[in-house]
Amino acid sequence: MKGSSRALRIALTGNPNTGKSSLFNALTGLNQKVSNYPGITVEKKTGFFKLTNGSVVEVTDLPGTYSLNPSSLDEAVVLDFLAQPKPKEKPDGVVVVLDATNLKRNLYLLTQVLDLGYPTIAVLNMMDMVDRKGIDIDIDGLQKSYNIPFVYMTTRKSLGFEELKSEISEYVVSNRTPLFDVDSMTWVPEIHELLPDSPSKYASWLLAIQESENSQLPPSVKTSLHDVLEKNQVNKNQERTKEAIKRYQQVNSVLSDFVLVDPKKDKSLTGRIDKLLTHKVYGLVILFSVLTIIFQAVFAWSEAPMNFIDGLFSQLSQGIKSYFAPGPLTGLFADGVVPGLAGVAIFIPQIAILFTFIGILEESGYMARVVVLMDRLMSKFGLSGKSVLPLISGTACAIPAIMATRTIENWKERLITIFVTPFTTCSARLPVYVVLISLVIPDGDLLGFSYKGLALMGMYALGFVTALVSSYTMSKWLGMKSNTPFIIEMPSYRLPLYKNLLIMVFEKSKSFVAGAGKIIVAISVILWVLATNGPNTTFGLSQEEILSNAPLDLSEEETQSYIDGYKLESSYIGRLGKFIEPTIEPLGYDWKVGIALISSFAAREVFVGTIATIYSVGDDSETTIVNKMRQEINPKTGLPFFSLAVGMSLMVFYAFAMQCVSTFAVVRKETNSWTWPLLQLVFMTTFAYVMSFATYQLLV
Amino acid sequence: MSKRAVDLQVGERGIVSNFSTEEIPGKLLEMGCLPGCEVELKYTTPFNGPLIMRIANSEIAIRRDLASKILVESL
Numbered sequence: 001m002k003g004s005s006r007a008l009r010i011a012l013t014g015n016p017n018t019g020k021s022s023l024f025n026a027l028t029g030l031n032q033k034v035s036n037y038p039g040i041t042v043e044k045k046t047g048f049f050k051l052t053n054g055s056v057v058e059v060t061d062l063p064g065t066y067s068l069n070p071s072s073l074d075e076a077v078v079l080d081f082l083a084q085p086k087p088k089e090k091p092d093g094v095v096v097v098l099d100a101t102n103l104k105r106n107l108y109l110l111t112q113v114l115d116l117g118y119p120t121i122a123v124l125n126m127m128d129m130v131d132r133k134g135i136d137i138d139i140d141g142l143q144k145s146y147n148i149p150f151v152y153m154t155t156r157k158s159l160g161f162e163e164l165k166s167e168i169s170e171y172v173v174s175n176r177t178p179l180f181d182v183d184s185m186t187w188v189p190e191i192h193e194l195l196p197d198s199p200s201k202y203a204s205w206l207l208a209i210q211e212s213e214n215s216q217l218p219p220s221v222k223t224s225l226h227d228v229l230e231k232n233q234v235n236k237n238q239e240r241t242k243e244a245i246k247r248y249q250q251v252n253s254v255l256s257d258f259v260l261v262d263p264k265k266d267k268s269l270t271g272r273i274d275k276l277l278t279h280k281v282y283g284l285v286i287l288f289s290v291l292t293i294i295f296q297a298v299f300a301w302s303e304a305p306m307n308f309i310d311g312l313f314s315q316l317s318q319g320i321k322s323y324f325a326p327g328p329l330t331g332l333f334a335d336g337v338v339p340g341l342a343g344v345a346i347f348i349p350q351i352a353i354l355f356t357f358i359g360i361l362e363e364s365g366y367m368a369r370v371v372v373l374m375d376r377l378m379s380k381f382g383l384s385g386k387s388v389l390p391l392i393s394g395t396a397c398a399i400p401a402i403m404a405t406r407t408i409e410n411w412k413e414r415l416i417t418i419f420v421t422p423f424t425t426c427s428a429r430l431p432v433y434v435v436l437i438s439l440v441i442p443d444g445d446l447l448g449f450s451y452k453g454l455a456l457m458g459m460y461a462l463g464f465v466t467a468l469v470s471s472y473t474m475s476k477w478l479g480m481k482s483n484t485p486f487i488i489e490m491p492s493y494r495l496p497l498y499k500n501l502l503i504m505v506f507e508k509s510k511s512f513v514a515g516a517g518k519i520i521v522a523i524s525v526i527l528w529v530l531a532t533n534g535p536n537t538t539f540g541l542s543q544e545e546i547l548s549n550a551p552l553d554l555s556e557e558e559t560q561s562y563i564d565g566y567k568l569e570s571s572y573i574g575r576l577g578k579f580i581e582p583t584i585e586p587l588g589y590d591w592k593v594g595i596a597l598i599s600s601f602a603a604r605e606v607f608v609g610t611i612a613t614i615y616s617v618g619d620d621s622e623t624t625i626v627n628k629m630r631q632e633i634n635p636k637t638g639l640p641f642f643s644l645a646v647g648m649s650l651m652v653f654y655a656f657a658m659q660c661v662s663t664f665a666v667v668r669k670e671t672n673s674w675t676w677p678l679l680q681l682v683f684m685t686t687f688a689y690v691m692s693f694a695t696y697q698l699l700v
Numbered sequence: 701m702s703k704r705a706v707d708l709q710v711g712e713r714g715i716v717s718n719f720s721t722e723e724i725p726g727k728l729l730e731m732g733c734l735p736g737c738e739v740e741l742k743y744t745t746p747f748n749g750p751l752i753m754r755i756a757n758s759e760i761a762i763r764r765d766l767a768s769k770i771l772v773e774s775l
Contacts, residue, residue: 009707069729104756105732237726244729248737261757271742274759278743278752372761377747379763387749485725485766490752
């Protein structure tokens, strides 16, 4: 774009596992921003870098794809970005990253991109692996056949970046005849007219034959396209086949002229490693060891930083209270905003650790093997091998877990995974379980395992089993006929690059804080307002009036607690608790538990904090809370209120109920509908109610 | 001899001759699995899980029901 002041726009595309993101990270460093494509939650990564002449290039890293015919939502983004660009986003050129060790399939995508009509540069990446795999590439021959520049590159060794940059600044626009000719199809001009932003007839053809469930086109355009296809009796699948055959013929002839592959010279290790990792016995043993290590690490390693964050924020609260005069604003920050922020920050260590492991699995290539090894087992329950990752991530937090379902191509499998992931025991349930277990489960042990430890393990098992049983039920109900099959490439094993890992962990944590964080903080503030305000007749009483009914011999601290407890009872949220009391009485709860249920809808772990306030506990350490709860007497029976029946019933409720606004929000976003999150909320809450009722009635 | 890709032995190679269904997924074709292409069964996975096949020089895992629809001439 000579003579123009705006930055040159480049789109980066390529097959998965070609080192495309490594190239993106190497070019832009942390000079990148992640946003969402409009309407869907597929991440859009853009970044900036400078050419040697000082001009700035804006580069967009498109999701990896094998072709421009999308099979998943991620891939549909690539087609939309290139074939239907917004005028302000239209790329000036495309860089296609090719895996030099696997040119056949990579050239397929290149030939599709070429036909879109953009000036294009091809990057031959992983050149360091080419010799080892016994491949010989005639780069001049490739350049001549496609009439575009090819750049050698080894992103892992930072080779070829300067060459790419100089090709970008010189930018060759070539006149080529399309490789796959759509001009001869009589119906294409009609379609091209319906799509004014499309850069070429081929781009319009691609948009027209894609599966409508992936398409982001406006409904009216979809209908018109559909009508043209109908009128001309065009079969989408046949068109796709025609294209694949035509392009592979062309690619094969180029390959046979310019690329020599000698499998006998293949010295790479991947084959030998896979023999072990897909083995009937060893493969499974290794898989479950890896999963166990991740699971353990997420909890063990995060404990110290979580305690640190917890301490930091409660000190901050105390600090605010002691430095500023008491008043509504101080209260809002000390008891509303800061605890809200703490509720977000506390999960960062687990999310960071979890995504470090996930990053290592993905970067190394082992993730594809995990998916394949688990696929059979998971498909029995209506899930996909790709559901394993979300279900494991769910033990940290359902939000990143649900976001991780995007790679599942089959919509039904993805929907079921989204639906059942919140059943896995997320870390927000942990503090609730810890308090309740130490309250109602007796000391003692069975074969060396303490009852309390077993109870906690039982709750995790309950979560997983429920997730699997509900997905089985749901797959039967939805009917499992699907047309997007399970096809997954086994990439070569590679050592993960720490730079890629760091950037990924940073971006994931950031998007969690930005996404879930906002909601948790907002709800915390609303709950604080509801808890500190109430109807004037009861709430507006003076301290003397409140204390007129208090027991006499109270210490100063107990007096303050008594006042806090009274205020909470007469606040709006206390009213709400009383209001729902008749509904939850069959489960064994009273209005106080009701308050905790309502307030923990923002995030489950708020239960502990609310209980602390309700039972007028001075500080909210778990031992103090448990002691205080133990003293609570049921006025009807004269026995302790938190009996085994009530405790178990509460745990069951927390295991099954949705109780998480952020999950609701993320499901709304990921399914792009209100139906599914609402259905999920109603189903989980009803199920929780019924199961808690049964638990209480059985045990009482 | 003509057989289904799912019936290949580990290490056995074949040339794709046809598909036994019209509805062959586009993605499989775009990965290079077209009539005339050489395939090899590299590994099976436990519990009758997906098959890992070498298709167009890369290793791709597909479920058995899909592999049963790919017809090959064994080499």
